[in-house]
Amino acid sequence: MVHKDYTKYTPMMQQYLKTKDAYPDCLLFFRLGDFFELFFEDAKIASRELDITLTKRGKTEDTNIPMCGVPYHVADQYLAKLVAKGYRVAICDQVEDPKEAQGIVKREVIRVVTPGTFTNEAYLKKDENRYICAIQFIESSAALVFLDYSTGEFFSLENFFQDEDQAILWIQDQIATYDPKEILIHPDLLERLEFMNEKISIQVVDDFMVQKKLSITKELEESFFKLNMRHPLSYSTAIFLLNYISLTQKTNMDHILEIIPVDSGEELILDETAKKNLELFETLGRGDQEGSLYHVLNKNQTSMGARLLRYWINHPLRDPNKINQRLDFVELLFNDLIFLDQIKTSLKDVYDLKRLSVKIATGSISPRDLICLKNTLLTSKDLEEKLLASQKPECLKFVSNFPDLSDLINLIENTLIEDAPVLITDTIFIKQGVDEQLDQLIDARTHGKKWLIDLEKKEKEKTGIKNLRIKYNKILGYFIEVTKSNADAVPDYYLRKQTLVGSERFFTIELKEMESQILGSKDESLSLQSSIFLNLKNKTKDYLSRIQYTAQKIAELDIYSSFASLAHSYGYVRPLIQEDQVLEIKEGRHPMVEANQAFELFVPNDTYLNQNDEMIALITGPNMAGKSTYMRQVALICILAHIGSFVPASQAKIPPIDRIFTRIGASDNLSGGESTFMVEMKEVATITKEATSQSLVILDEVGRGTGTFDGLSIAWALIEYIAKEIKAKTLFATHYLELIPLADRIPGLVNLTVLTEENEHGISFLRKISHGYSNQSFGIDVAQLAGIDPRLIQRAKEIFLKLKADEKEKTPSLPPLYEKKEDKVFDKEEDYTNILKKLARIDLLSQTPLETLTQVQNLQIEVKEVLNDTSTDK
Numbered sequence: 001m002v003h004k005d006y007t008k009y010t011p012m013m014q015q016y017l018k019t020k021d022a023y024p025d026c027l028l029f030f031r032l033g034d035f036f037e038l039f040f041e042d043a044k045i046a047s048r049e050l051d052i053t054l055t056k057r058g059k060t061e062d063t064n065i066p067m068c069g070v071p072y073h074v075a076d077q078y079l080a081k082l083v084a085k086g087y088r089v090a091i092c093d094q095v096e097d098p099k100e101a102q103g104i105v106k107r108e109v110i111r112v113v114t115p116g117t118f119t120n121e122a123y124l125k126k127d128e129n130r131y132i133c134a135i136q137f138i139e140s141s142a143a144l145v146f147l148d149y150s151t152g153e154f155f156s157l158e159n160f161f162q163d164e165d166q167a168i169l170w171i172q173d174q175i176a177t178y179d180p181k182e183i184l185i186h187p188d189l190l191e192r193l194e195f196m197n198e199k200i201s202i203q204v205v206d207d208f209m210v211q212k213k214l215s216i217t218k219e220l221e222e223s224f225f226k227l228n229m230r231h232p233l234s235y236s237t238a239i240f241l242l243n244y245i246s247l248t249q250k251t252n253m254d255h256i257l258e259i260i261p262v263d264s265g266e267e268l269i270l271d272e273t274a275k276k277n278l279e280l281f282e283t284l285g286r287g288d289q290e291g292s293l294y295h296v297l298n299k300n301q302t303s304m305g306a307r308l309l310r311y312w313i314n315h316p317l318r319d320p321n322k323i324n325q326r327l328d329f330v331e332l333l334f335n336d337l338i339f340l341d342q343i344k345t346s347l348k349d350v351y352d353l354k355r356l357s358v359k360i361a362t363g364s365i366s367p368r369d370l371i372c373l374k375n376t377l378l379t380s381k382d383l384e385e386k387l388l389a390s391q392k393p394e395c396l397k398f399v400s401n402f403p404d405l406s407d408l409i410n411l412i413e414n415t416l417i418e419d420a421p422v423l424i425t426d427t428i429f430i431k432q433g434v435d436e437q438l439d440q441l442i443d444a445r446t447h448g449k450k451w452l453i454d455l456e457k458k459e460k461e462k463t464g465i466k467n468l469r470i471k472y473n474k475i476l477g478y479f480i481e482v483t484k485s486n487a488d489a490v491p492d493y494y495l496r497k498q499t500l501v502g503s504e505r506f507f508t509i510e511l512k513e514m515e516s517q518i519l520g521s522k523d524e525s526l527s528l529q530s531s532i533f534l535n536l537k538n539k540t541k542d543y544l545s546r547i548q549y550t551a552q553k554i555a556e557l558d559i560y561s562s563f564a565s566l567a568h569s570y571g572y573v574r575p576l577i578q579e580d581q582v583l584e585i586k587e588g589r590h591p592m593v594e595a596n597q598a599f600e601l602f603v604p605n606d607t608y609l610n611q612n613d614e615m616i617a618l619i620t621g622p623n624m625a626g627k628s629t630y631m632r633q634v635a636l637i638c639i640l641a642h643i644g645s646f647v648p649a650s651q652a653k654i655p656p657i658d659r660i661f662t663r664i665g666a667s668d669n670l671s672g673g674e675s676t677f678m679v680e681m682k683e684v685a686t687i688t689k690e691a692t693s694q695s696l697v698i699l700d701e702v703g704r705g706t707g708t709f710d711g712l713s714i715a716w717a718l719i720e721y722i723a724k725e726i727k728a729k730t731l732f733a734t735h736y737l738e739l740i741p742l743a744d745r746i747p748g749l750v751n752l753t754v755l756t757e758e759n760e761h762g763i764s765f766l767r768k769i770s771h772g773y774s775n776q777s778f779g780i781d782v783a784q785l786a787g788i789d790p791r792l793i794q795r796a797k798e799i800f801l802k803l804k805a806d807e808k809e810k811t812p813s814l815p816p817l818y819e820k821k822e823d824k825v826f827d828k829e830e831d832y833t834n835i836l837k838k839l840a841r842i843d844l845l846s847q848t849p850l851e852t853l854t855q856v857q858n859l860q861i862e863v864k865e866v867l868n869d870t871s872t873d874k
């Protein structure tokens with residue numbers, strides 16, 4: 001609602017309404033004295049969302065104006081709640097001293113707090129970045145930029161797509177990876193995207209035009225220049241996002257030093273499905289962080305390390321050299337426990353430099369923060385010295401470009417006392433010797449205090465009043481207090497100031513004079529300290545890029561030491577990264593199942609996959625045997641190796657992998673309007689379109705979501721397709737026993753099974769993978785273990801025996817094997833004869849109509865193929 005007629009309101013309300021009308025999509029926090037107040041509709045929303053009392057202030061046309069408010073010094077606490085619920089809040093503060101104001105105090109919106117730009121670290125998750133994102137999709141090119149304003153981390157991604165659906169999928173994958181809290185997007189694109197996370201705040205942008213000239217650092221300008229050369233769409237998207245930040249934050253952005261273009265060609269790609277299925281950040285069932293890969297790996301001492309680890313897991317490397325560089329460092333720390341311990345101990349004291357950087361840039365850093373910065377920089381110097389002293393080549397390389405921040409350390413150390421406060425008050429926090437005038441003022445204050453003590457002593461002696469005290473409060477200033485019983489003993493020169501129930505308060509001319517000296521020096525020293533501190537804050541800005549770089553180095557070191565500790569705790573080994581496309585794991589374990597298994601010991605298993613005779617492993621075995629665990633374990637070991645971690649195995653050779661695909665049940669999207677089977681088929685479609693011979697494919701029971709024949713046929717055809725067309729290393733778990741004989745017919749396909757033992761008590765799981773197959777599912781035994789009513793189990797057993805007995809003793813006729821067209825030597829006549837022979841062999845009397853139908857359908861396909869080939873021949 002726009003309030004056109006302001007005249008019926010008081011001047012203060014008019015000021016409020018004009019400001020509110022300029023920010024219609026925000027709640028307006030309007031500073032009145034020590035409170036931020038909200039009025040009208042805003043007040044109703046805030047009182048509901050923040051659970052604060054709704055009151056009223058004044059009236060308009062006989063109706064009360066609703067009002068509620070929050071104390072200004074704790075406003076962030078309420079802002080955090082509002083932005084978490086997706087609101088934007090405009091902060092309208094007093095921009096002149098009320099004492100100097102003529103008429104109504106001048107107020108302006110100093111900042112708009114939005115879900116993606118809220119930076120108070122007390123309310124941010126320590127181990128998670130908080131991104132704001134802008135997206136553009138123009139003529140087949142899609143660009144996304146992600147900025148964590150609280151740390152200055154800035155990334156761009158750009159891709160070209162021929163297929164629009166693929167572009168949408170890609171955009172959604174990136175959004176799921178970075179999990180932004182706020183998105184700037186064009187309405188047309190918004191319509192085509194499906195946001196799983198409803199908490200994301202969406203800002204619809206009709207036009208990505210830049211409205212304001214930006215003031216950015218030289219470093220950022222340079223990286224923008226490079227970005228514009230390679231990815232112009234990302235460039236314009238990034239400029240727009242920064243423009244938005246500048247318009248809402250109304251402050252500088254000097255902590256944003258570069259934009260990093262993310263090149264997916266250099267990464268092992270993990271789409272959202274794979275991340276979910278492999279439980280990289282949360283468990284499948286309850287969505288808990290505990291039990292995820294991130295949780296097992298995160299042994300970091302610092303928040304910076306914990307956040308960087310998230311990034312590394314989301315973006316595993318593909319280049320063996322880069323992976324080996326990380327592994328070298330982990331190995332070095334792994335082999336030197338004392339050194340590892342020293343580094344971990346030092347890292348414990350490290351402060352979050354990245355989140356400090358936004359405070360430095362915006363000038364909101366406190367004296368206490370600067371002391372923390374100085375101490376962290378001292379620790380970083382100490383770490384650098386430790387690494388240098390080790391004389392190890394990896395360490396020397398790591399510290400070779402460590403920035404020198406000694407000047408800044410000295411500057412802070414020489415200016416601030418160690419116990420510096422969070423808020424600037426009149427307490428002294430600037431060191432002696434920094435400013436002569438300040439020293440004199442402090443002297444006067446100290447002298448004044450001593451004078452007061454002496455005066456108290458002198459007056460006690462003079463008057464003989466033992467409990468005479470000199471006290472101070474804000475209203476009366478300094479005064480002499482005596483109890484009522486001694487009031488008669490006070491001398492004439494005592495002037496009465498206040499009478500209380502049990503005491504009398506006086507002053508003297510002498511005391512009044514000293515009071516103005518002491519209080520004057522207090523005010524003066526406060527303003528002098530503030531200006532010295534302001535100067536220090538400004539100088540600190542010059543060191544921002546070096547501070548950011550140090551933060552990055554500390555975060556990396558933290559992860560390396562975390563990986564080394566993890567390797568020790570769980571007995572991980574360094575993987576060998578080799579290009580020959582052989583994946584070989586000896587005694588591999590599942591990192592999360594192993595870490596969470598308190599009672600049962602994890603049974604290790606071997607894996608061998610190559611690009612020739614052992615490319616696809618078909619895994620059969622009873623329910624609950626451990627098939628899914630085994631397949632996930634292989635994928636997780638590959639991911640661990642690609643992020644530079646040791647792996648849970650006794651030996652591992654891992655080839656560079658371009659992408660891990662997973663098709664594992666239970667990830668249906670019913671709320672998104674798709675059936676379980678449709679989701680399954682979409683995932684299979686992605687695999688067939690995008691997997692390459694360097695991919696790892698995990699397929700768990702593909703086809704089980706539909707009728708047996710459909711499901712079996714799809715599973716069968718998929719195995720053939722992977723073996724012939726894609727040649728990706730694949731693990732395929734199934735209960736379709738009909739697929740087992742395929743190993744004899746499809747080169748590269750091998751059968752694996754999980755061993756079990758049967759005894760008089762039923763089935764026991766050995767969890768051991770072995771070559772071979774299992775043609776029993778033991779589904780009823782597992783149902784019994786699950787506690788299903790024994791009567792139901794008994795009946796199921798009877799039905800099972802009956803069905804088995806009815807089964808005809810015959811080898812099912814198999815459809816012809818898939819053949820690649822170019823391999824086929826074309827002979828029309830011979831083909832027709834073969835088809836006719838097959839038709840003649842169909843045993844109409846002994847098989848079911850459905851079986852006959854399937855066989856005829858297959859023959860029909862073959863006939864069509866021959867006809868097609870003939871027509872292209874002509």
Ligand SMILES: Nc1ncnc2c1ncn2[C@@H]1O[C@H](COP(=O)(O)OP(=O)(O)OP(=O)(O)O)[C@@H](O)[C@H]1O
Pocket residue numbers: 593600601602603604621622623624625626627628629630767768
């Ligand atoms: N190697 C192992 N060592 C110890 N426990 C294991 C091992 N593998 C699996 N398990 C445990 O066995 C249970 C079943 O494993 P999993 O889900 O992998 O079986 P499955 O064969 O895929 O079953 P289904 O066919 O019913 O899906 C899990 O709880 C897991 O923790």
